Amino acid sequence: MTAIAPPVAVAGRVRTAPPRKSGGxxxxxPYLGIAAIxxxxxxxxxxxxxxxxxxxNDQFEKTFLPTHFSTENFSAVFRPDVxxxxxxxxxxxxxxxxxxxxxxxxxxxxxxxxxxxxxFKNLVLAVIIATSMFPGISxxxxxxxxxxxxxxxxxxxxxxVPSLSFALPLAVWNLTVFFRQMPFELEQAALIDGxxxxxxxxxxxxxxxxxxxxxTAILTFIASWNEFIIAxxxxxxxxxxxxxxxxSKFTGxxxxxxxxxxxxxxxxxxxxxxxxxxxxxxxxxxxGLTAGGVK
Amino acid sequence: xxxxxxxxxxxxxxSAKKPRRTEGTGRLAAGLLSPTFxxxxxxxxxxxxxxxxxxxxxxxAGLDANGFIVDGEQFVGAKNYTAIFSGDAATxxxxxxxxxxxxxxxxxxxxxxxxxxxxxxxxxxxRGRGLVRASVLVxxxxxxxxxxxxxxxxxxxxxxxxxxxxxxxxxxxxxFQAKVAVIIADTWKTAPFIGxxxxxxxxxIPQEIYExxxxxxxxxxxxxxxxxxxxxxxxxxxxxxxxxxxTLRMFDLPYIMIGVHKTSVETxxxxxxxEATNVRYGPAAAYSVILFLYVTLAAFAFVKLLGADVIGAxxxxxxxxxxxxxxxxxxxxxx
Numbered sequence: 001m002t003a004i005a006p007p008v009a010v011a012g013r014v015r016t017a018p019p020r021k022s023g024g025x026x027x028x029x030p031y032l033g034i035a036a037i038x039x040x041x042x043x044x045x046x047x048x049x050x051x052x053x054x055x056x057n058d059q060f061e062k063t064f065l066p067t068h069f070s071t072e073n074f075s076a077v078f079r080p081d082v083x084x085x086x087x088x089x090x091x092x093x094x095x096x097x098x099x100x101x102x103x104x105x106x107x108x109x110x111x112x113x114x115x116x117x118x119x120f121k122n123l124v125l126a127v128i129i130a131t132s133m134f135p136g137i138s139x140x141x142x143x144x145x146x147x148x149x150x151x152x153x154x155x156x157x158x159x160x161v162p163s164l165s166f167a168l169p170l171a172v173w174n175l176t177v178f179f180r181q182m183p184f185e186l187e188q189a190a191l192i193d194g195x196x197x198x199x200x201x202x203x204x205x206x207x208x209x210x211x212x213x214x215x216t217a218i219l220t221f222i223a224s225w226n227e228f229i230i231a232x233x234x235x236x237x238x239x240x241x242x243x244x245x246x247x248s249k250f251t252g253x254x255x256x257x258x259x260x261x262x263x264x265x266x267x268x269x270x271x272x273x274x275x276x277x278x279x280x281x282x283x284x285x286x287x288g289l290t291a292g293g294v295k
Numbered sequence: 296x297x298x299x300x301x302x303x304x305x306x307x308x309x310s311a312k313k314p315r316r317t318e319g320t321g322r323l324a325a326g327l328l329s330p331t332f333x334x335x336x337x338x339x340x341x342x343x344x345x346x347x348x349x350x351x352x353x354x355x356a357g358l359d360a361n362g363f364i365v366d367g368e369q370f371v372g373a374k375n376y377t378a379i380f381s382g383d384a385a386t387x388x389x390x391x392x393x394x395x396x397x398x399x400x401x402x403x404x405x406x407x408x409x410x411x412x413x414x415x416x417x418x419x420x421x422r423g424r425g426l427v428r429a430s431v432l433v434x435x436x437x438x439x440x441x442x443x444x445x446x447x448x449x450x451x452x453x454x455x456x457x458x459x460x461x462x463x464x465x466x467x468x469x470x471f472q473a474k475v476a477v478i479i480a481d482t483w484k485t486a487p488f489i490g491x492x493x494x495x496x497x498x499x500i501p502q503e504i505y506e507x508x509x510x511x512x513x514x515x516x517x518x519x520x521x522x523x524x525x526x527x528x529x530x531x532x533x534x535x536x537x538x539x540x541x542t543l544r545m546f547d548l549p550y551i552m553i554g555v556h557k558t559s560v561e562t563x564x565x566x567x568x569x570e571a572t573n574v575r576y577g578p579a580a581a582y583s584v585i586l587f588l589y590v591t592l593a594a595f596a597f598v599k600l601l602g603a604d605v606i607g608a609x610x611x612x613x614x615x616x617x618x619x620x621x622x623x624x625x626x627x628x629x630x
Contacts, residue, residue, distance in 0.1 A: 033416035034423045041430040041487055045437060047455055048445045062458050109331035118324040128331065131339045133537075135544035135590050137564045138583040139338065141571045142345035165338040172331060197323055226438035228547045233568060244440035248551045260448050267441040274436040279429050286428065289435075289488075290495035 045271070052264040059261045073265035084266060086239055087246035091270075093156055094231070094242055095224040098163040102171045102220050103213060110175030111201055115187065125176070132169035139165055140233050147234060158234040159242070163227055167220050174219060174288055178212025179205065215288040218281055222274055243270050343587065349580035350375050368577075375581035387558075387566065388582070394549075395562045395589075397474065399542040402481045407535050409482065410489025414527075415519075417490065418497045431487040439484065443551035446480040450552075467552060473559045477548050485541075489534045496530025497523070536597055543590050563589070 054061055055070040077084050112118070113125055143162050144153075152158040182205065190200040231242040241249070247266045250259050278285055352368040353375065379388050417427055437445070449456050450466035457463055466476040500523065508518050546568065549560035555569060563586040570579035 030416060030419045030421070031423070034420050034427050037413050037416060037427055037487070037490075038430045040483070041433050044442075044445055044449060044483060045433055047449060048441075051448060060453055062455060105330045105334055108327040112324040112327035116320045116324045116327075118321045121324075124328060128335065131335050133540045133590070133594060134339060134343065135540075135564065135583070135586050137544065137546070137567045137571075138346050138587040139342040141567060141576060141579045141583045142342040142349055143338075144571050145349065145576050146345070161338055164334055165342075168331060168334055168338075197320065222436065226440070228438070228440045229564070229568065233572060244438055247444055248440055260451070263444045264448060267444055271437050271441055274438075275433060278432045278436045282425075282429050282432055285432065286491060286495075290492055 045275075048264050049268050051261065052268045054261065056261050073261040074269070076259075076262045077266045077269065082250070082262075083238055084243070084246055084269075087241050087243045088269070090156070090240060091225060091243040094159045094163065095221050095227075097156065097160050098167050098224040099217055099221045101160070102164060102167040103217055106168055106171035106175055106216070107206075107213065109172045110179055111205065113172070113176045114179030115184075115201075115205070116197070125173075128169050128172050132166055132173075134165075136162075136166070136229055140230060144233055152234075154235050154237045154240045156240075159227075159231050162230045162234070163224050166227075167224055170223060171216050171220050174216045175209075175212060178209060178216070181212075182208060211284065215281070215284040218277060218285060219288050222277075225274065346580045346583055346587070349576055350584045351577075353577040354574075371577070375577045376585075378578065379581055379585070384578075387561070390558050391561045391563050391566045392589075394474070394560060395543060395545065395564075395586075398478060398481070398545055398562065399539060399593075402478045402485075402542050403535060403538050405478065405482045406486045406489050406538060407531070409486035410534070411493055411527075411531065413487060413490030414493035414497055415523075417494050431491060434484045435488050435491075437484065439547040440551055442480060442484050443548050446476065446483075446548075447552045450476050467554075469553075469557055469559045471559065473549075473553045473557065477545075477552060477560055480548050480552060481542065481545070485538060489531075489538065492534040493527055493531055496527040500526045532601055536594065539597060540590055540594060543593060544586065 050064070050066060051059065052073050053069055053071065054066040054073070055068045056072055056076075058066070058068060061067060076082070109128070113121060139162060143158075147153055147158045186204050186208065187197075187200045190204045191197070195203065226244070227242075228244050228248075231245045232248075235241055235245065238246075243266070247263060247270065250263050250266065351370060351372060353371045354368050378384055413431070417424070417431070420427060434442070447467055448454060451457075452463070452465055454466075456466065464472050466472050504522055504526075505518060508522055513521065544564050545562050546564040549557070549562060550565055550568075553560045555561075555565065563582060567579050567582035567586065570576075570582060
């Protein structure tokens with residue numbers, strides 16, 4: 001999409017329209033809007049975090065901060081019988097492998113789409129994007145049957161392979177946009193100096209594309225980390241569940257009918273790494289998101 | 296911002312040296328693209344074809360002496376499809392179809408409106424940009440499964456939502472309120488995302504257009520309607536298209552927030568997934584093929600009716616900006 005915009009340029013842009021001085025209360029409107037957006041986005045997440053830090057006994061408290069701060073819910077999450085540590089590890093393996101495979105395969109395709117001239121280029125790009133729009137369930141039903149036949153159920157590959165269907169188009173699209181931004185003179189210079197197109201790619205483009213690769217890696221990782229229906233359908237053994245599936249299936253570690261405190265704590269654990277990554281790399285992520293336009 | 300506008304131009308450059316490298320690059324391109332196409336053929340094309348085939352078959356009934364499913368299937372033609380449209384299955388299917396459509400229309404409309412509003416606010420913000428940008432990414436980063444348990448907690452009978460509203464609504468039980476709960480949860484997660492995409496579209500609109508409009512006496516609303524809206528249209532349309540396709544396959548939120556076999560929130564994906572996990576692959580495949588056709592039709596209709604240009608969004612937007620700038624300049628001269 002449009003904002004191939006390097007984030008730096010956006011941030012560093014000087015606005016020409018200053019707020020009117022005489023505005024009175026009107027001058028405060030944008031700030032009010034900003035406050036509304038921040039509250040809208042953060043409040044539900046804040047409530048989850050606060051609830052996680054309450055004692056199981058005052059789980060239903062409605063105070064803004066827990067009256068008795070406690071990490072009991074967190075230790076409940078990691079009790080051996082819950083098996084959440086294993087679920088986290090499964091998520092890391094599935095999302096990590098998907099990301100690595102996607103980047104390796106996607107980089108080649110993106111380079112060709114961004115830097116080479118060949119026939120049907122737009123058609124190829126359109127086909128790749130179109131595949132990401134198919135409803136996941138139409139892929140899952142036949143794959144479930146296939147994986148049952150070849151005894152892949154309850155394996156990592158049964159989750160990784162279907163995940164490629166949405167991760168790969170996303171990565172190709174993002175990387176294409178990144179490769180396109182690099183000045184063509186770089187390759188021309190390399191070619192004049194006697195590089196083959198392949199060498200120009202390996203020795204000149206790849207090192208310079210590292211930030212783009214990194215951003216794409218974050219986006220792909222988050223997309224596969226958040227995946228739910230594939231992991232739910234392809235696995236029925238508890239040890240192979242990913243974190244998302246494990247959370248949705250928590251049964252009371254504390255013997256309540258719904259272990260909300262434990263679930264909130266688990267939700268915080270699953271989300272915090274992503275939120276931190278997002279805060280650190282927000283500029284890159286936004287550039288990637290708006291470039292990809294996909295997810 | 297100059298880079299933004301220049302990026303597509305630089306993409307045109309290589310055509311100048313095209314004649315020299317055509318044969319070689321064609322082969323290189325094919326080589327570089329083939330791994331992607333092989334993977335996509337295996338994980339997308341093959342399953343879709345296989346789903347269509349599967350939907351025309353049914354498994355031989357019964358288990359063998361050891362309790363294993365008897366191998367072998369039977370060709371039944373359109374029977375899986377006709378079964379969907381008759382009797383109890385039909386009620387279940389049409390309910391799921393209605394739910395899917397209802398969620399999509401209402402949620403995407405709300406998200407687009409809210410997202411557009413957020414983008415306009417963020418665009419006008421001079422301070423607090425970093426803060427708002429960071430917080431807007433929070434709902435996006437929260438996995439849908441986690442946001443589902445989070446909202447189920449918020450919507451508990453004695454949860455915070457009812458406390459704030461001072462009402463006793465059983466949000467997560469069967470009924471219209473369950474639909475509302477799902478839509479609220481979905482909107483929370485995706486409206487900021489639309490906001491981000493639209494903001495990116497807003498930021499490439501040159502400021503001088505607004506200045507020209509102001510000189511000509513156009514008020515804020517007219518500026519919004521005649522400049523902002525048409526110029527962010529390409530960015531907005533692509534965002535809405537992706538949301539549309541995403542909502543049509545909604546699964547995680549109703550599945551986790553409300554549960555399985557709940558008629559008020561069951562979507563087509565939930566229906567197909569339920570059949571598949573119960574080893575009824577034929578009906579499951581039939582449902583998923585119907586959903587596939589529905590999604591394809593919706594995408595096609597959207598692109599045809601509203602002219603969303605996914606790939607060319609960047610290009611057409613640039614053109615629109617340029618054309619508008621020219622027209623304004625001309626008008627300014629004649630005035």
